[in-house]
Amino acid sequence: xxxxxxxxxxxxxxxxxxxxxxxxxxxxxxxxxxxxxxxxxxxxxxxxxxxxxxxxxxxxxxxxxxxxxxxxxxxxxxxxxxxxxxxxxxxxxxxxxxxxxxxxxxxxxxxxxxxxxxxxxxxxxxxxxxxxxxxxxxxxxxxxxxxxxxxxxxxxxxxxxxxxxxxxxxxxxxxxxxxxxxxxxxxxxxxxxxxxxxxxxxxxxxxxxxxxxxxxxxxxxxxxxxxxxxxxxxxxxxxxxxxxxxxxxxxxxxxxxxxxxxxxxxxxxxxxxxxxxxxxxxxxxxxxxxxxxxxxxxxxxxxxxxxxxxxxxxxxxxxxxxxxxxxxxxxxxxxxxxxxxxxxxxxxxxxxxxxxxxxxxxxxxxxxxxxxxxxxxxxxxxxxxxxxxxxxxxxxxxxxxxxxxxxxxxxxxxxxxxxxxxxxxxxxxxxxxxxxxxxxxxxxxxxx
Amino acid sequence: xxxxxxxxxxxxxxxxxxxxxxxxxxxxxxxxxxxxxxxxxxxxxxxxxxxxxxxxxxxxxxxxxxxxxxxxxxxxxxxxxxxxxxxxxxxxxxxxxxxxxxxxxxxxxxxxxxxxxxxxxxxxxxxxxxxxxxxxxxxxxxxxxxxxxxxxxxxxxxxxxxxxxxxxxxxxxxxxxxxxxxxxxxxxxxxxxxxxxxxxxxxxxxxxxxxxxxxxxxxxxxxxxxxxxxxxxxxxxxxxxxxxxxxxxxxxxxxxxxxxxxxxxxxxxxxxxxxxxxxxxxxxxxxxxxxxxxxxxxxxxxxxxxxxx
Numbered sequence: 001x002x003x004x005x006x007x008x009x010x011x012x013x014x015x016x017x018x019x020x021x022x023x024x025x026x027x028x029x030x031x032x033x034x035x036x037x038x039x040x041x042x043x044x045x046x047x048x049x050x051x052x053x054x055x056x057x058x059x060x061x062x063x064x065x066x067x068x069x070x071x072x073x074x075x076x077x078x079x080x081x082x083x084x085x086x087x088x089x090x091x092x093x094x095x096x097x098x099x100x101x102x103x104x105x106x107x108x109x110x111x112x113x114x115x116x117x118x119x120x121x122x123x124x125x126x127x128x129x130x131x132x133x134x135x136x137x138x139x140x141x142x143x144x145x146x147x148x149x150x151x152x153x154x155x156x157x158x159x160x161x162x163x164x165x166x167x168x169x170x171x172x173x174x175x176x177x178x179x180x181x182x183x184x185x186x187x188x189x190x191x192x193x194x195x196x197x198x199x200x201x202x203x204x205x206x207x208x209x210x211x212x213x214x215x216x217x218x219x220x221x222x223x224x225x226x227x228x229x230x231x232x233x234x235x236x237x238x239x240x241x242x243x244x245x246x247x248x249x250x251x252x253x254x255x256x257x258x259x260x261x262x263x264x265x266x267x268x269x270x271x272x273x274x275x276x277x278x279x280x281x282x283x284x285x286x287x288x289x290x291x292x293x294x295x296x297x298x299x300x301x302x303x304x305x306x307x308x309x310x311x312x313x314x315x316x317x318x319x320x321x322x323x324x325x326x327x328x329x330x331x332x333x334x335x336x337x338x339x340x341x342x343x344x345x346x347x348x349x350x351x352x353x354x355x356x357x358x359x360x361x362x363x364x365x366x367x368x369x370x371x372x373x374x375x376x377x378x379x380x381x382x383x384x385x386x387x388x389x390x391x392x393x394x395x396x397x398x399x400x401x402x403x404x405x406x407x408x409x410x411x412x413x414x415x416x417x418x419x420x421x422x423x424x425x426x427x428x429x430x431x432x433x434x435x436x437x438x439x440x441x442x443x444x445x446x447x448x
Numbered sequence: 449x450x451x452x453x454x455x456x457x458x459x460x461x462x463x464x465x466x467x468x469x470x471x472x473x474x475x476x477x478x479x480x481x482x483x484x485x486x487x488x489x490x491x492x493x494x495x496x497x498x499x500x501x502x503x504x505x506x507x508x509x510x511x512x513x514x515x516x517x518x519x520x521x522x523x524x525x526x527x528x529x530x531x532x533x534x535x536x537x538x539x540x541x542x543x544x545x546x547x548x549x550x551x552x553x554x555x556x557x558x559x560x561x562x563x564x565x566x567x568x569x570x571x572x573x574x575x576x577x578x579x580x581x582x583x584x585x586x587x588x589x590x591x592x593x594x595x596x597x598x599x600x601x602x603x604x605x606x607x608x609x610x611x612x613x614x615x616x617x618x619x620x621x622x623x624x625x626x627x628x629x630x631x632x633x634x635x636x637x638x639x640x641x642x643x644x645x646x647x648x649x650x651x652x653x654x655x656x657x658x659x660x661x662x663x664x665x666x667x668x669x670x671x672x673x674x675x676x677x678x679x680x681x682x683x684x685x686x687x688x689x690x691x692x693x694x695x696x697x698x699x700x701x702x703x704x705x706x707x708x709x710x711x712x713x714x715x716x717x718x719x720x721x722x723x724x725x726x727x728x729x730x731x732x733x734x735x736x737x738x739x740x741x742x743x744x745x746x747x748x749x750x751x752x753x754x755x756x757x
Contacts, residue, residue, distance in 0.1 A: 033628040034655065035689070038662055041653075042698075045684050049700050051551050052717040056538040056558055061574045065560050068572035199612060254615065256641055286643045294643035345645050347670060359706065360674045361645075409673035413646045441643065 084108055090118045092167060093175040093222075096184040096215035096233045097157050098124025100171075122157075124218030130154050145198035153190035157215065160185060160234065160311045161328060162264075163280065163302070164320035169438060178228035181318065181327035185236035185311050186213045193245075201250035201258075202448065209242045209271070212311060237309035239273030241266050249448060257285030260445055264312075276306040280314075284442040292346055298444045299338035303389060308333050308375070313383035316373045316397075319437035321444070323369070323422035324399045324430045333375025333383045336391055341367045341441055343405065356406070363405040363416070365441075370398035398425040403435075412447070414440045512621055515633060515654065516609060522659025523606045526693060530600045532564040532731040533695070536574070536724040537596070543579075544713035545702060551717065554579050561596050568736040569598040580711060602696045605661050605685055608637050608652070616640055622651060631656045646672035648683075660694045662687050678706040678714075690725035697722055 046053040085107045092100035102120030114135035121128055131154030138147050159165040159182040174180030189210030196203045217233040220226055247262040264278040284298030300321075302314040314335035318327025321337045343365040349356045356362055372395040375386030403420025407413075418437045424430035437443075537559045542551040558575040562568075603610070608617045616639060623634035633656055638649035650666035666683040681702045688697035699720045708714040 031628065031630070034630040034632065037625070037627050037632065038653075038688075041663055042686060042688075045686065045698070045700065048682060048684075049702070049717060049719070050545075051553075052540060052542045052545065052702075052719050053698075053700060056536075056540075056556075056721065056723070061536070061558060064574040065572055068560065068574065071572075256616075286641055288640065288642040291642055294641070296643070343643065345642050347645075359678055361670050407670070408675040409646065409671065409677075410675045413672045414643070 090120055091171070092120070092157075093171045094157065094180060094182070094184055095174065095178075095217055095219045095228050095230070096124065097122035097127070097129070098219035099175075100129060100157070102129070118154075125215065128155070129157060131156065140196070143196070143198065145196050148195045148197065149192070150195075151190070151192045154188075156187045157184055158187055159183065160236065160313070161315050161320075162278075162312070163300075163314070164443075174222060174228065176223050178222035178225060180228060181230055183234040183236075183310070183328070184215050186215050187211070188213075189240075197448075201248065204245070204247040206245040206247075207243070208245075209240070211240050212236055212309075213238050234310055236311045237274065237307075239309075240271070241274055242270040242272035244270060249446075252283075252285070255285060256287075257283060258442075258445055259283045274307055274309055274312075276304060276309065276312055278305075278312055279303050282444050282446070284445045286442070292344055294341075294343045294345055294441075296341040296343065296441050297338070298340075298442050300335070300444045302335045304333040304375070304383065306385070308383040308385055310382055314373060316371055319418075319435050319439065321369065322371050322397055322399060323401060323420065323435045324424040324433050325397065330373045331376065331381060331383045332373030333386045334388065334391065335371065335373045337369070337371030337444070339367060339369040339444065341365055343441060348404075361407045363407060364402075365405055365418075365420075366400070366402040367420070367422075368398070368400045369422075370396050372396045397428060397430070399423060399430075400425060405441075408438075412440060414442075416440070510656075512619055512635075515621075515635070515656070515659075516614060516619060518656070518659040519606070519609045519654055519661065520611055520614070523601075523609060523661065526658070526660055527601050529728075530565070530693065531728050532562070533600060533690075533725060533727045534560065534562045534729070534731065535695075535722045535726075537561050538719075538721040538723070540717075540719045540721070542717040542719070544715065545717045546704075546715040547713050552579065553577070554712070554716070559596075562731055562735055563596075563598055563600055564731050564733070564736060565598075565600070567598040568733070569596060570736050571596055604699060605664060605687065605696055608648075609661070616644075616647075617649075629657070632662075645670040650683075655694075658694075660687075662694060674706065676706055677703055679704045688725075690727050693727050695722070695725050695727065 085105070087103055087105040090100070090102045090104040094100075100120040100122050102118060104116065104118040106114070106116040108115050115133075116135075117130070117132045119128065119130040131152055133150065133152035133154075135148065135150040137149070139145075140147050159167075159170070161182060165182060170180055170182060187210040189208065191206065191208035191210065193204060193206035195205075214236045215233055217231065220228065220231060222228060243264055243266040245262065245264050247260075249258065249260045251258050260282045262278075262280045264276075266272040266274045266276050268275060280300065280302040282298070282300040284296065287295045287297070289295055304312055304314065310331070313331040313333065315328040315331050316322055316335055316337065317325030317329035320327070321339070343363055345363055347361040348354060348364060349359060349362045354362060372391035374388055374391040374395055375384055376382070377384040399422045401420050401422035403418055405416035405418050407416045409415065415438065418435070418439060420435050420437070421432060422435065423432045440447075539555070539557040539559075540553065541555040543554040545551040556575070556577045557573070560572040560574055562570045562572075607613055608619075617637045618640045620636045621633060622636045625632040625634075633654045634651055635654060636649075636651050639645075639647040641647075646668060648666045648668060650664060652661050653663040654660070655662055664685040666685070668680045668683075671677045671679055681704060683701040684698070685696070686698040686700075687694040689695075700717065701719075702715065702717050704715045
């Protein structure tokens, strides 16, 4: 063997040794076992997902990256600067306005986001409703929160019930079966709200300056008949309302309970024609019992001081609270209501092999509820000024019931169609009632 | 002991020692093939004894709560040590994953992503493919958007361990494995509230050397949106090592729709693979100059068009 060949062989061997040593340095013996274990799990993922887990074809990516970097960082920003425009129908129905036919638009750029408008023609009052609004929000890093501002002005039709009014479902109910039991009023003017939100809650302050007036009963038809359940529309107190609102919502630490509090104040010193202070506090949460049952206590308390315009009163009855009363059957200057639900969270369709369409989870629940309103005119039944802060024991109306919950998950994961039967407790003339509601289990708490 | 089994059995201890030395110095290289020829030889050394007394180790086993605390701290430390990173992100949607004809690529998007603290972000689209682009699209629609955050926190990996979320989950230790000098814990978690049957539960693998999460498998007891999604069958979140860091490498999920969609099917996979990582390479600020302002998310669109690079 010539010295040259020997040297070459030695050099090759040295190179191999260096490579092996460096490989070992990268993958120390302790790490190699861990890496092998992790790769083993990764292989099982590859096997489970098949072609979805295949590595990307890298051909051409380098040149695409070079070209993309040459295009400069403004390229995507230019794409985003384009004007966005969206529109959609804006429809509604109630016995005061009749059909509300119109459309809503929203447009914006990154600098002019959240600009929206809506215009509707009403077939009953032959009027136009509409709104122009702007909304924006900004991060507040110091508080790990987001600050949102909304400005809006327009002409609106809205319900007396300020606590539990859902316009879409109410409109559908009124349009198809005429079973809308809300009362309506007109509001003209502007409103603004400032809201600081974070994961654990929010704080809100808002202001509105609106002329409030009554609406006539104009529409006695609905799709499948004539004569709605309430062939009238209550008279609202007329006047310009300048109202300041403070509100907040917070998680109770170390629990799965939440408290929501709102305070509305209208005062002549603010330029308002009405003088009132309206307070509402609601709390609720869930307690797990084992792995199958959930207990959901919730309660709300409201008090109206000063004048008692009908559109500021508290109401009791219906799927929002006491099911054995008709919707909004009782009005008052004060309201207290509590409800306790016990829900079997397991999916009954799987357990019992029930043929439910789309395999929607079916749950079973029982409930008990009790509530009262006070501060009522005994003759008219309308809210009347009172100095009492609590109801009398004999003013409470109670019920128990049971039902099934078909969980849709839309718009929130807990939203269900609830089919329930409720039985009154006590000899007060109420009778058992059936209810169908689309709501979350903790329905007394306003959505965040 | 038979003679066959113990050829030195009748020798004195001194002779035994001499024979051993002799064998070691001269005989072993030659004896090995000889022993192989004669079959196995068993020997028992009974002249040298030693006793090691039992040592009772008293140390508290690390508690689950401590593990959770350390994981939260480990994840926070990992985040704090990252100054910048770049990777290639591949988003893929496969349709008909459980159909008779097999899975079909529906959408694929490849992007290069650069991030730098505190909140700089740049994305470069490398490839975009859609199986059935809408007619009239010029490649600028917003049919399929993916936003990358400038944040490097990888919340999808450690959401259950974040201090704000931890109270919402119940944890248990499922397994421990000693792999070299790494102790790997498998922790199971599930929502503490049984009402939230749609919230994720699953298992995470935690390397207790650095207290970082290596892998996560997530299940859903019930679909969060049953009206649309019948089932989320399998969700896997994986990390891989990039230098000194464990970084998010894959998020893969198989879902089944409640109602099949024409030209799409019922079952589909969504996969996000992040590869070619670089971490802390001091990316120049000029790379991000003129990109979206502070706090705004970067924007990657997967819309229309055929495969192109």
